[in-house]
Amino acid sequence: MFSKACEYGIRAAVYIALQSLDGRRVSVNEIAEEIDSPIAFTAKILQQLSRNNIIHSVKGPTGGFEIAREDMDAVKLNMIVKAIDGDKIYVGCGLGLKECNAQKPCPLHDKFVDIRTDLSKMLKSTSLFELATGLEVGLTYLKR
Amino acid sequence: MFSKACEYGIRAAVYIALQSLDGRRVSVNEIAEEIDSPIAFTAKILQQLSRNNIIHSVKGPTGGFEIAREDMDAVKLNMIVKAIDGDKIYVGCGLGLKECNAQKPCPLHDKFVDIRTDLSKMLKSTSLFELATGLEVGLTYLKR
DNA sequence: TAAATAAAGGACATTTTTGTCCGATTAATG
DNA sequence: CATTAATCGGACAAAAATGTCCTTTATTTA
Numbered sequence: 001m002f003s004k005a006c007e008y009g010i011r012a013a014v015y016i017a018l019q020s021l022d023g024r025r026v027s028v029n030e031i032a033e034e035i036d037s038p039i040a041f042t043a044k045i046l047q048q049l050s051r052n053n054i055i056h057s058v059k060g061p062t063g064g065f066e067i068a069r070e071d072m073d074a075v076k077l078n079m080i081v082k083a084i085d086g087d088k089i090y091v092g093c094g095l096g097l098k099e100c101n102a103q104k105p106c107p108l109h110d111k112f113v114d115i116r117t118d119l120s121k122m123l124k125s126t127s128l129f130e131l132a133t134g135l136e137v138g139l140t141y142l143k144r
Numbered sequence: 145m146f147s148k149a150c151e152y153g154i155r156a157a158v159y160i161a162l163q164s165l166d167g168r169r170v171s172v173n174e175i176a177e178e179i180d181s182p183i184a185f186t187a188k189i190l191q192q193l194s195r196n197n198i199i200h201s202v203k204g205p206t207g208g209f210e211i212a213r214e215d216m217d218a219v220k221l222n223m224i225v226k227a228i229d230g231d232k233i234y235v236g237c238g239l240g241l242k243e244c245n246a247q248k249p250c251p252l253h254d255k256f257v258d259i260r261t262d263l264s265k266m267l268k269s270t271s272l273f274e275l276a277t278g279l280e281v282g283l284t285y286l287k288r
Numbered sequence: 289t290a291a292a293t294a295a296a297g298g299a300c301a302t303t304t305t306t307g308t309c310c311g312a313t314t315a316a317t318g
Numbered sequence: 319c320a321t322t323a324a325t326c327g328g329a330c331a332a333a334a335a336t337g338t339c340c341t342t343t344a345t346t347t348a
Contacts, residue, residue: 001145002238002239004335011240027295028295041337041338043295046295047296060294061347063294094146096146096155099288100285106286107158108154108221111270131252139249140250140253141241141249142251144242171325173324182306184308201324201325203324205324206316
């Protein structure tokens with residue numbers, strides 16, 4: 001569904017949000033450790049998220065990554081997915097046809113649109129804050 | 145969503161089914177031409193489908209690929225997907241966690257299960273025959 | 289102001305996916 | 319029985335995704 005990069009990106013963003021709720025800024029090393037991901041690869045992904053203004057980075061000692069409380073509400077999963085995987089999840093034919101639309105649909109078009117609409121709605125309506133608070137109260141987990 | 149191999153596999157299977165409805169056995173070359181896919185790569189995928197008894201192959205002159213009328217009903221999309229992509233679409237965590245289940249869910253677990261259940265239902269309930277007949281009456285397309 | 293710390297970024301390495309080529313095998317037909 | 323047409327299968331090639339290493343840049347603090 002998502003690329004590895006995107007999986008790490010979402011997990012990292014949720015972890016950063018969780019720590020930011022406690023006012024803690026976190027380093028790539030801590031993030032990679034806590035979400036069980038490759039450090040350098042995770043660093044690249046965090047750069048992408050930072051460039052897309054999804055998370056905020058601070059250089060130098062005491063630096064690291066953080067997310068403002070308001071941004072946790074504003075940032076929805078679809079923004080993270082788009083920043084990392086582009087819009088290929090939302091766009092294009094399920095069977096790989098170049099042209100596929102209601103006028104000239106592939107055999108799976110309608111059924112595919114249904115699934116994708118649901119996925120899209122879910123991603124657009126799920127905020128980082130929602131995911132981070134689930135973690136905070138111990139309902140969900142990020143590791144293993 | 146699906147790998148390229150799986151996209152080609154589904155398109156090929158639908159085309160073979162369509163032609164089999166007319167009693168025509170088709171060659172890899174014709175299939176690749178008609179579904180606009182790389183020939184040799186398509187041949188590999190057809191071998192996989194053949195080994196999994198999803199399509200039937202006949203060697204030698206007048207040979208090619210075909211699907212019996214009964215099999216078009218029996219073969220559902222999930223069987224093709226499984227033969228080519230394995231069960232990674234149905235199994236495993238959306239965020240890539242090794243352990244992720246109702247007892248120890250990732251932050252996206254429940255929402256992911258919903259989407260995947262829908263996808264799974266759709267694939268399990270869609271037969272090759274259904275897709276081939278849509279093509280036959282000109283409601284859907286396989287190329288471009 | 290020097291040292292230390294952390295992200296940024298470029299180059300490179302590995303693995304997986306996608307795709308190609310060619311000889312071997314099978315079967316129909318003249 | 320030779321020729322030809324088709325799939326089968328293995329080895330190879332190219333491209334994309336994943337992952338690593340190392341240098342540079344920014345910033346804090348002693």
